[in-house]
Amino acid sequence: MSRICAERMTARIDGELVVFLIGMRINRLWKVHKWLPVARAMPRMIRELSTQREHGFLGVEQWFGNPTLMLQYWRSFEALERYAKNRSAQHLPAWAAFNRAVGSGGDVGIWHETYRVRPGDYECIYNNMPLFGLAKATGAVPASGRFESARGRIGERRAEPPLSPSQ
Known part of the structure; x- marks a missing residue:
């Protein structure tokens, strides 16, 4: 199990950030020959991206179910x-193989959503958590000073103090 950080933490990144959600959905479970190659392709890509940081990949979190969900962080849309x-x-070879084998047959669905985040237009907080999400991808910093409130973390000058649990 990962080490829990009891301190309130946030993440900071200079410049643009891209949040990329991607996954697959098995629509016909009995067609293993259709969905298994799709399921096997993503781990190869993640290994490649994790070892070749020059691609601009920052990190990933994964959830497995149907559909699957991978939350990826990238340096830029480009x-x-x-x-x-x-x-x-x-x-590219995995995408071509999917289109040849599955195409629009409906046995397996793939999806993605891409969000371009301008510098400073995000905020996050982690409390009693191991490194996770954006903080795991880019590094965690204490959520103190101007980063103590959500308004401060998102870069608003008129940062109000955070609510305390007793309010």
Whole structure:
């Protein structure tokens, strides 16, 4: 189990940030030959991205169910797009294989959502948590001083003190 940090922490990143949600849904469980190759492709991509940081990948959190969900953090939209189109990377062959094998047959669904976050237009808080999410991807800093309240973390000058649990 990961080490729990009892201190209130937040994450800070300079510049743009891209939040990329991606996953798959098995629509016909009995068609293992259709969905298993799709399920096996993503871990290969994550391994590649985790060892080759020059792609601009910052980190990932994963949840498994149906549908699956991967929450990814990227340095920029351009970095994400460059990786997606890179002929020598894992993604493009996997995407082509999906389209050949599954296409629009409906046996397996894939999805993604991309959010471009401007500098400072995010806030996060972690309390009694191991490193997680954006803090795990970019590094955690104490949520103190101007980072003590949500308004302060999101960069508003008129930062109000946070509510205490007794209020």
